[in-house]
Amino acid sequence: MLVGFLILLLFQFAGELIVMALAMPVPGPVVGMVLLLVCLIIKGEVPESLRLPSEALLKHLALLFVPAGVGLMTHFSLLQADWLAILLALIVSTGLTIIVTALILNPSAKKLHQLEKE
Amino acid sequence: MAFWTFFSAKPLLWLIVTIVTFIVASWLNRRVGGTPLLHPVLVSLTLIILFLLLTGTPYETYFEGAQFIHFLLGPATVALAVPLFDHLERVKKMLLPLLLACMAGAVTAAASAILVAQALDASLETLLSIAPKSVTSAIAIGIAEKLGGYPSLASGLVLITGAIGCVLAPPIYRILNVTDEAVKGFTLGVSAHGMGTAYAFEYGLMAGAFGGLAMGMTGAFTAFMLPLLIPVMSL
Numbered sequence: 001m002l003v004g005f006l007i008l009l010l011f012q013f014a015g016e017l018i019v020m021a022l023a024m025p026v027p028g029p030v031v032g033m034v035l036l037l038v039c040l041i042i043k044g045e046v047p048e049s050l051r052l053p054s055e056a057l058l059k060h061l062a063l064l065f066v067p068a069g070v071g072l073m074t075h076f077s078l079l080q081a082d083w084l085a086i087l088l089a090l091i092v093s094t095g096l097t098i099i100v101t102a103l104i105l106n107p108s109a110k111k112l113h114q115l116e117k118e
Numbered sequence: 119m120a121f122w123t124f125f126s127a128k129p130l131l132w133l134i135v136t137i138v139t140f141i142v143a144s145w146l147n148r149r150v151g152g153t154p155l156l157h158p159v160l161v162s163l164t165l166i167i168l169f170l171l172l173t174g175t176p177y178e179t180y181f182e183g184a185q186f187i188h189f190l191l192g193p194a195t196v197a198l199a200v201p202l203f204d205h206l207e208r209v210k211k212m213l214l215p216l217l218l219a220c221m222a223g224a225v226t227a228a229a230s231a232i233l234v235a236q237a238l239d240a241s242l243e244t245l246l247s248i249a250p251k252s253v254t255s256a257i258a259i260g261i262a263e264k265l266g267g268y269p270s271l272a273s274g275l276v277l278i279t280g281a282i283g284c285v286l287a288p289p290i291y292r293i294l295n296v297t298d299e300a301v302k303g304f305t306l307g308v309s310a311h312g313m314g315t316a317y318a319f320e321y322g323l324m325a326g327a328f329g330g331l332a333m334g335m336t337g338a339f340t341a342f343m344l345p346l347l348i349p350v351m352s353l
Contacts, residue, residue: 027260029195054197067184071270085238101223
């Protein structure tokens, strides 16, 4: 468990280093995630010590969003000025995203299912 | 009152408040049948903000305690590699349609949100904070920081998007005649990240797995795509 947590931190650290060194416009942890995925593919399996902390963190992922979300309270004036724009933008774009994604996947759904059964 | 003055300045109190509120909000959500409109995160945010306003506590004081939870978002983002690896076989078999759907969905989400908000005269900070709204907060917060938006505004918008996605998806599936579990789950993951993924599990295990897969793919793709899209949209 402890070793697994250290692995996550080290990959995050490596990600942050790469982002800084190459001045990439991407969050460090995302690069860390890609690096870890590549290493897992090379290794061919997820070590048990890594699986435990990873699944514990992802199981409580929702809780981790709360502290930053509470920061909404510092944006009341921005929200007051732009609330209609924000709400409409979120509803329209979320609806469109669902339609576009489903329309692309739906035709191949049958094929996907067949592949799943194999 | 002396107790309050003492403890309200300590990180410990705010750490406890965050966890207790979240546990209560989760319990409440289960009681009302798991509706996305009363998502535990949305309920926790509202309760904690009200509590801070009532006690006159500045956000900075609260964050001194809550930062210990916030910090875990970094390692949690890295940990997304584990479920991605678990579904690798599935991904390989249907790489092309999934990649296409993920990329088209991610671009649609960001571009249409920016266009609508821009048409309604939203400020630049709002536009930059709204851009990563379909991505899991862990990644969206990082993206907003990089783009020059407000991370806390971005994560709030992400959570609201998640709830909207869970409400809109079922009727759209009926209209478009989407019956396949994998398509339902993947679409929820692309449009409504972790909240969509949690909701997808109600369609079945496969839908949930595809939701998680979509969440990881969309998050990673958007992190690389948005810095290129923003200049194209001349922001």
